[in-house]
Amino acid sequence: MNYYHENCVNSCNKGGKNIKKLIVSDNPSLLPSSAEFIKTKVIDNEQIAEGVFLISLERHFDFDPGQVTGIHFKPAPDARLYSIASGINDEHIKILFDIQPGGFISPFLAERKKGDNLFVTTPFGWFTCYEKPxxxxxxxxxxxxxxxxxxxxxxxxxxxxxxxxxxxxxxxxxxxxxxxxxxxxxxxxxxxxxxxxxxxxxxxxxxxxxxxxxxxxxxxxxxxxxxxxxxxxxxxxxxxxxxxxxxxx
Amino acid sequence: MSKEPLFGKTYDELRAIATLLDIPSFSARQIAEWLYKKNISSIEEMTNLSKETRRRLAEKYETGLIPYKKVMESADGTRKYLFPTRQGKFVEAAYIPESRRNTLCLSTQVGCKMGCLFCMTGKQGFQGNLTAGEILNQLRSIPELENVTNLVYMGMGEPLDNLQELMKSLEILTSEYGFAMSPRRITVSTIGLIPGIREFLKKSNCHLAVSLHSPFEEERRHLMPVESVYSLAQVIEELKSIDMGKQRRISFEYIMFRDMNDTPRHVRELVRLLGGMRCRINLIRFHPVPGVPLKSSDSVKMEQFREALNKKGLFTTIRQSRGEDIYAACGMLSTKTPAGETDRDF
CATH class of the missing domain: 3.40.50.80 (Nucleotide-binding domain of ferredoxin-NADP reductase (FNR) module)
Structure with missing residues (x-):
């Protein structure tokens, strides 16, 4: 099934760098209608504690700190939501996750290696904090x-x-x-x-x-x-x- | 090791079992009828199956029905049932008899992950999902089984956070091979998980109730943490974009908190938000939860609020409060004590 096409490109500008977004054309997602799937690659995947991983992904979008992204191995309705753990000026998107017993995304994510493909959604959510203190x-x-x-x-x-x-x-x-x-x-x-x-x-x-x-x-x-x-x-x-x-x- | 339960299996799953056990495929329909149309409690009672078929079934399976452990009765006739789960946890179901209908309020999870400020169930955290069999067992194993006219998935847990088992239970309830209930007599409640809403509306004809509680996102965010991920505006946008058909009913649940969400400003925003939707609003009295700094609006305020919404064209009712004296009313179900302490990372 053709869930996405790579020539449908939106772009955003991050620090003068034009970031290509590979947008899913036939979005079957059960995420908010504003969320779109983007094909991305694993840059690194490090186990940082027992059952806990920090995975770095190619970055294709801007976000507000505190927002979530949906992750799946295909653009599918049951994407799992993860908070983005990296900063807004970091080169890559980082996701901190632990392996959920019986889960179907987290064990899959734990096995991803550099260069593997994944699908992430554009970010959403409002758990943001610009207040101080x-x-x-x-x-x-x-x-x-x-x-x-x-x-x-x-x-x-x-x-x-x-x-x-x-x-x-x-x-x-x-x-x-x-x-x-x-x-x-x-x-x-x-x-x-x-x-x-x-x-x-x-x-x-x-x-x-x-x-x-x-x-x-x-x-x-x-x-x-x-x-x-x-x-x-x-x-x-x-x-x-x-x-x-x-x-x- | 305990045997696998048959109760809660869909017809397709029963057919798969028939193939696995090398018993006649038509046995699947017979088993479904025994499970869902006749009040049997053991495989041995499935007397139109051959003895050999029953023997093969009983080797690996059991009916899986679980009797309730405790029942409490309210002064208003509401009965609250405590059911053990197969994992050793507990859930509650509330049977609410009325003059023209009898409603059973079902639980879908042990506890809840959603953490709504005003909800007693949320206070116990989350201990697990129920299987379709455990959800349906709350109907099958109460003495009022034959009297139940309506089902509401408004007990413990967020139904759309246990989507797979919810949908299986709805299939069994509404299928000809199952309980053959009309989907118009079943309402599933959600706090607004958009993934689940889309799936549910696509695959089921049952009614949907959305917990709204405030039309203002910032205010709702403090009441319901889910607002930080799936905003009410997005939920409404989703609902407005879907053809509901003529029969399906969308309702919005609105617990009324004194001096918080019961003002004319809230009326105006509800009208703006829901205007043009074919829906109804149910106003619900808040039942106090220990440690929660919210109070219920009084009856006069609730009636004024209802009238104001009705005048603006939003069909609004006040839901009668039932079972408060036995902690069976809206938002009061909890099995924190019997569930015990969970694994903690804090």
Whole structure:
């Protein structure tokens, strides 16, 4: 089936560089009608922790930090959505993902090698944060949209609370720590290393006595984490209108 | 190791089983009729199958029906059933008897991933998808089976986040080989997952209900995290672009929160957003959820809101609240305690 044709080219201008977009002509996607599939190539695929990968792809579009892209091995309705983890001026698009048991895209993605083809959609979504100051709260691969914001130069006046199961699950921690310094808080139960709070992210939040009610809080992670953190923030006096959430689904 | 359940298999899947077991292909239709039209509980009761066929079936399969574990009855007659799943989790279903119809509210997931601020189910996180058999078992295994006239997929979970099993369950419910229910008596609710909406509208004739709750994207975003990915404007655009036919009904669910989404400004924006659509709006009273800083609009405000929308041409009703005293009302279903703690990364 001819899902796409490569001579249908849109272009956008990034830093003076004309970026070709290979647009799918017969879009069967079940994504928002504005999203179009683009054929792209794998630049690199690195396993950065057990079951967690950072895949770099040829870049064919501009995006806002915090947006998602749909990924599939063909332009098909059931593309999986992933937050873009790279910065707006980076040469490649980077996606941080973990292998989902029973998933059909993530195990496939984990096996991709340099030069392999993939299909991505044009970016969409509104989990964006240009406000400052603000708090970013994430666990696991939920750090991806904040990484994109950070690598896009939006880290100033931000506090990043990063939860992980192990000390090795703080993806991009060197970059965050170097810039955010004391505003980068890592939380890991059972970890007694200097610079890491030994306990859950939720426990750290519970210990805080004066969270700023006038600042925005951005949460990203699994539903359980987002809901529990949101409850804590509300209990501590943060208006729910200052809480923004993105949940994996 | 437990045997594979037959209940919840489509006709095509039963035919595949017949081929696999080398039993007559017409057995598939007979098995479907026993499963979905007759109240049998064991393969042994499928008496128009030969003994050899039953023996082969029983070696690998079982009916897979799961009795409810607990039932609670509301002062208003609503009954809430607690069902175990095959994975050792629990879900709830609510049977709501009324004078002219009896509605069963079905769950599709254990918990929910969507994290809506006002929903009790969301508080327990997500523990897994139900199979089509587990979804249908909530109908098949209640004593009011024969009295149920309407089904609503508005229980625990986001139905369109479990699309494959949802569609299988709808096929079995509406097929001649299955429960042979009219799709006009079935409503599937969603918070607005566009992928699922398109697939559902393409493959099913059942009604669709969309949780709206605020016509303003920024406001809705704080109530429903999904707004950050699939905006309400996109959802409405999708719905307006699809031919719904004359029979299918699109409704919008609107929980009313005091001083938040019950103002004249909201009326005006709803009219602007939904104007020209053949749809209805259901206003729902908010049932308090612990720790949620929202209150329900009062009855007077709800009636005024309804009248204002009706005057502008949007057919609007107020849904009667049922089963609140047993936590069976809208947004109150939860099996957090029996589900137990999940794997946490925070």
């Amino acid at each position: 603000a708090w970013w709260i994430a666990t696991g691969t939920g750090i991806a949209p904040f990484a994109s914001m950070f690598f896009s130069g939006l880290g100033k006046d931000k506090i990043l609370i990063h939860g992980g199961r192990t000390a090795g699950s703080f993806f991009f921690q060197e970059e965050f720590a170097a810039v955010l310094q004391e505003n980068y808080i890592r939380c890991c139960p059972g970890e007694n290393r200097e610079g890491i709070y030994s306990g859950r992210l939720t426990a750290w939040l519970e210990e805080q006595e004066n969270l700023p009610a006038d600042q925005a809080f951005y949460l990203c992670g699994r539903a359980e984490m987002v809901v529990e953190v949101r409850d804590i923030l509300i209990r501590k006096g943060i208006p729910f209108k200052n809480i923004y959430s993105e949940i994996y689904f």
